[in-house]
Amino acid sequence: MARDLKPTLIENTFVLKALTENVRLDNRSFSQMRNLDISFSSTEYGAVDVHLGRTRVIVRISAEVTQPRSDRPYDGLFVISTEISPMAAPTFEAGRKSEEELVISRIIEKSIRQSQALDTESLCILAGEKCWLVRADVHFLDHDGGLLDAGCLAVSAALLHYRRPEISIVGSGDARQVVVHPPTEKVPVPLSVLHVPVCVTFSFFNMKLAQSSLTAATSTTAATTPAKENDEIDMDTDDTDETAVLVDASLQEELLRHGFMSVTSNINKEICQIYKAGQLAVEIETLLSCSEAATAVAEKVTKLIRRRLKEDEVARNVGNVLEEARAENDRLVADEGVIQDMNND
Amino acid sequence: MSRPEIYSPEGLRIDGRRWNEVRHIKCAINTHPASSDGSSIIEQGNTKVMCNVVGPAEPTSSSGGGGAKSNTNSFANENKVTLSVKATVAPFSTIDRRKRSGNDSRIQEMCLTIQHIFEEAVMGHLQPRSQIVISLYILAQDGGMLQACINAASLALIDAGIPMYDYVCACTAGMHDTEVLLDLNRLEENDMPFLTMATLGATRKVSLMQLETRVGVDKLEPMMAAAMSGCHYLRQIMDAQVRKHGKNRLARVGA
Amino acid sequence: MAQTSLKPTANVILPPTTPLASASFLFRADGSASWQVGNAHLIASVSGPMEVSKRDEQPTVATLEVTVRPDIGVSSTREQFLQEQIRKAITPVVVLDLHPRTLIQIVVQIVEAGENKTHNRIALSAAINATYLALLDAGIPLRSTISACTIIYVSSPDSNTSQIAIINPDKRQLEKNSDRIASVHTIAYELKGGQIERVLLSESSGQFTQDQLFECYDLAAKVCAESNGVLREVVTKSVGKHNAWRE
Numbered sequence: 076m077a078r079d080l081k082p083t084l085i086e087n088t089f090v091l092k093a094l095t096e097n098v099r100l101d102n103r104s105f106s107q108m109r110n111l112d113i114s115f116s117s118t119e120y121g122a123v124d125v126h127l128g129r130t131r132v133i134v135r136i137s138a139e140v141t142q143p144r145s146d147r148p149y150d151g152l153f154v155i156s157t158e159i160s161p162m163a164a165p166t167f168e169a170g171r172k173s174e175e176e177l178v179i180s181r182i183i184e185k186s187i188r189q190s191q192a193l194d195t196e197s198l199c200i201l202a203g204e205k206c207w208l209v210r211a212d213v214h215f216l217d218h219d220g221g222l223l224d225a226g227c228l229a230v231s232a233a234l235l236h237y238r239r240p241e242i243s244i245v246g247s248g249d250a251r252q253v254v255v256h257p258p259t260e261k262v263p264v265p266l267s268v269l270h271v272p273v274c275v276t277f278s279f280f281n282m283k284l285a286q287s288s289l290t291a292a293t294s295t296t297a298a299t300t301p302a303k304e305n306d307e308i309d310m311d312t313d314d315t316d317e318t319a320v321l322v323d324a325s326l327q328e329e330l331l332r333h334g335f336m337s338v339t340s341n342i343n344k345e346i347c348q349i350y351k352a353g354q355l356a357v358e359i360e361t362l363l364s365c366s367e368a369a370t371a372v373a374e375k376v377t378k379l380i381r382r383r384l385k386e387d388e389v390a391r392n393v394g395n396v397l398e399e400a401r402a403e404n405d406r407l408v409a410d411e412g413v414i415q416d417m418n419n420d
Numbered sequence: 421m422s423r424p425e426i427y428s429p430e431g432l433r434i435d436g437r438r439w440n441e442v443r444h445i446k447c448a449i450n451t452h453p454a455s456s457d458g459s460s461i462i463e464q465g466n467t468k469v470m471c472n473v474v475g476p477a478e479p480t481s482s483s484g485g486g487g488a489k490s491n492t493n494s495f496a497n498e499n500k501v502t503l504s505v506k507a508t509v510a511p512f513s514t515i516d517r518r519k520r521s522g523n524d525s526r527i528q529e530m531c532l533t534i535q536h537i538f539e540e541a542v543m544g545h546l547q548p549r550s551q552i553v554i555s556l557y558i559l560a561q562d563g564g565m566l567q568a569c570i571n572a573a574s575l576a577l578i579d580a581g582i583p584m585y586d587y588v589c590a591c592t593a594g595m596h597d598t599e600v601l602l603d604l605n606r607l608e609e610n611d612m613p614f615l616t617m618a619t620l621g622a623t624r625k626v627s628l629m630q631l632e633t634r635v636g637v638d639k640l641e642p643m644m645a646a647a648m649s650g651c652h653y654l655r656q657i658m659d660a661q662v663r664k665h666g667k668n669r670l671a672r673v674g675a
Numbered sequence: 676m677a678q679t680s681l682k683p684t685a686n687v688i689l690p691p692t693t694p695l696a697s698a699s700f701l702f703r704a705d706g707s708a709s710w711q712v713g714n715a716h717l718i719a720s721v722s723g724p725m726e727v728s729k730r731d732e733q734p735t736v737a738t739l740e741v742t743v744r745p746d747i748g749v750s751s752t753r754e755q756f757l758q759e760q761i762r763k764a765i766t767p768v769v770v771l772d773l774h775p776r777t778l779i780q781i782v783v784q785i786v787e788a789g790e791n792k793t794h795n796r797i798a799l800s801a802a803i804n805a806t807y808l809a810l811l812d813a814g815i816p817l818r819s820t821i822s823a824c825t826i827i828y829v830s831s832p833d834s835n836t837s838q839i840a841i842i843n844p845d846k847r848q849l850e851k852n853s854d855r856i857a858s859v860h861t862i863a864y865e866l867k868g869g870q871i872e873r874v875l876l877s878e879s880s881g882q883f884t885q886d887q888l889f890e891c892y893d894l895a896a897k898v899c900a901e902s903n904g905v906l907r908e909v910v911t912k913s914v915g916k917h918n919a920w921r922e
Contacts, residue, residue: 116787118714118787119787122786129702133786137747156748156749158744160782161720161722161742162701162704162718162720162784163703165703165704165725165780174532177528177529177532178529181525181526181529185632189632189633190634191634210748212747212748214746214784216701216720217701217702218703219702334540336629340637344637344638345635345636345637346631346637349615349631351629351630352532352533352537352628352630353535353537353627353628354536354537354539354627356540356620356623356626357626358624358625358626359624359625359644362626362644363640363641363644366637370637
């Protein structure tokens with residue numbers, strides 16, 4: 076395994092100093108996400124490519140018919156695989172789970188699978204005998220911070236984009252058989268996605284610590300003046316401003332941050348998951364306002380996903396007589412109506 | 421009635437508590453003086469967790485410092501203590517006896533979480549190039565496993581005499597329709613959205629907040645407020661126990 | 676070997692599109708490249724020369740580590756096979772003894788396999804091309820150029836004419852001819868100055884005659900020379916981009 080990149084002391088001081096002056100190195104505001112780009116494969120269903128700044132994640136959804144678990148005969152199976160290959164960064168080792176990878180896979184699992192974003196009951200074909208196994212393979216290609224956020228929204232978008240093959244059940248009784256129709260025979264059907272979870276990570280910086288390390292750094296070269304000490308006392312009493320909260324940290328900010336919280340929410344103003352595990356202790360009010368900010372981001376991101384999906388749908392349908400002639404078309408229009416209603420809400 | 425009522429119209433919960441009452445807490449420190457530097461047992465209702473702390477000691481290659489984390493962490497150890505957390509879930513801790521594999525990602529995640537909490541709560545800069553091993557044994561589960569583990573670890577670290585900024589106290593709070601319920605048991609946990617929160621002593625600073633079930637964002641605030649007051653209450657109880665233990669010990673030394 | 680430009684004949688079906696390649700698009704990896712041919716799309720990344728684990732360290736040469744990751748599902752024997760074939764094909768070209776006790780890490784991510792899960796030949800030739808381009812992009816010292824292609828021979832519907840060669844077939848062609856495929860050949864050539872030098876990898880399966888195989892080699896030489904042109908174009912572009920500051 077390659078050794079991890081450790082930011083230098085100078086880098087550390089520089090970033091923190093900039094933050095005390097409300098500046099991020101990439102010139103974003105504290106609550107601004109990086110440029111988000113979502114594109115879908117033109118040939119395959121459920122293949123999405125997400126760029127979040129320089130971070131890049133692709134997700135492939137696939138489905139196959141299998142046997143349900145014996146203790147849940149009415150549920151289909153849904154698996155999310157989030158192995159991080161050395162392609163994302165040489166620090167990730169193939170076949171071994173790092174701490175970062177563990178956290179990412181657990182949070183994506185909680186955000187999407189545990190929050191029932193995909194209705195697993197709809198994947199049941201024959202109770203106790205046959206069901207769909209839906210796989211989401213998350214491939215992290217490039218790591219510039221925010222793997223978790225990019226991965227989570229990529230899975231959400233891919234689930235919405237995916238169409239599974241249509242099936243029919245032939246025969247009756249014990250001779251029942253499931254026939255999977257290829258896309259050329261019957262138009263594939265979308266998955267039943269109940270809500271679109273979007274994960275947002277907030278990075279916390281202890282500005283008091285930053286301030287003291289900065290003064291320590293300067294005091295080595297110049298003697299501290301009494302005025303400076305007074306400033307420090309002012310900082311101590313000023314409790315409201317001591318934590319800087321950054322949305323969508325870059326890799327450098329991720330390496331330097333003192334703590335983080337990941338909040339997954341959806342457009343219905345529901346929180347699906349909150350993960351703040353130790354590190355810097357943050358005022359309760361800050362956490363609450365972060366959670367509320369997360370729902371606003373989720374709304375924006377969900378709208379972007381919907382817009383991209385619609386564009387993709389239009390691009391796919393050009394001159395496609397089969398698509399236009401299909402019986403499902405009416406229902407699709409109805410679906411879009413629902414989407415529009417949701418957007419208007 | 422086949423299904424027990426989670427919260428009765430009279431305002432009583434399944435086990436007869438009111439909404440703002442925590443379960444009966446029994447805790448003790450220095451329970452295993454021979455086998456570890458610090459130890460504790462905490463019972464929150466029917467959830468029971470034992471914790472052993474060994475350290476600060478020289479880092480061993482098998483756990484923490486070397487081995488799995490290789491040389492990346494040895495850098496950090498130059499100026500800070502290395503914490504490593506292990507948790508064992510007893511097969512008899514739940515009704516259905518299951519053998520749990522050591523690399524259950526849920527347990528691994530919990531260990532990592534606890535490690536990150538105490539890295540901030542322990543004055544790690546006082547013990548550079550050393551290691552503290554926290555071993556948790558979950559003996560009985562009836563909801564609130566994470567909170568009991570955090571509380572137990574907090575007590576055991578204090579018993580080991582490791583300098584800390586404050587207690588880390590954890591508590592859960594759930595939301596039943598529009599009613600907040602404090603410190604949930606297993607039945608309640610399965611029935612409603614809940615969050616686990618840990619605070620640094622009796623401050624408003626939150627060290628941990630975890631929520632794993634879907635809930636409206638407007639319901640977050642009352643849950644957080646309740647959980648925080650629960651944390652502060654737990655600190656009182658834990659502190660009283662530590663002080664009682666200290667007094668007893670002093671009395672014995674004096675005699 | 677005489678090289679003339681590729682022309683479709685009655686017995687040779689050319690791919691509908693030329694291969695699509697790009698390089699240097701990943702920021703963390705030292706080198707990266709993508710190769711799209713038919714319906715196959717692969718991304719390769721190269722990191723190194725860098726620290727090698729004690730276990731894999733070689734005192735005289737650099738260690739070459741190839742990881743192939745499938746688009747769907749977990750890694751299986753198919754990926755193991757691809758890993759081994761890619762490693763064998765590129766090893767003679769990489770100057771390994773320049774960086775002893777180091778690791779050159781290659782990761783090939785299949786984005787779209789472009790063929791059925793039970794097959795791997797289309798992916799193999801695309802992976803070799805992508806890997807080579809990524810090595811070049813990472814600045815790893817190389818002896819010569821590699822280019823690979825896959826050719827399938829299908830028996831023609833009217834049995835009296837000879838078999839038809841399809842170069843780098845896409846999914847549609849594979850499906851249409853699935854029960855008429857006679858043989859599959861994946862060939863990687865070493866090129867120097869755009870001239871075909873040696874065969875680096877030849878992987879054939881199915882039924883074919885010696886004459887047919889030689890014919891296939893000639894055909895592959897033409898295809899490889901042409902896709903070498905694509906490669907050259909990409910490299911020129913990315914080198915130009917990297918050296919833009921000089922002007």
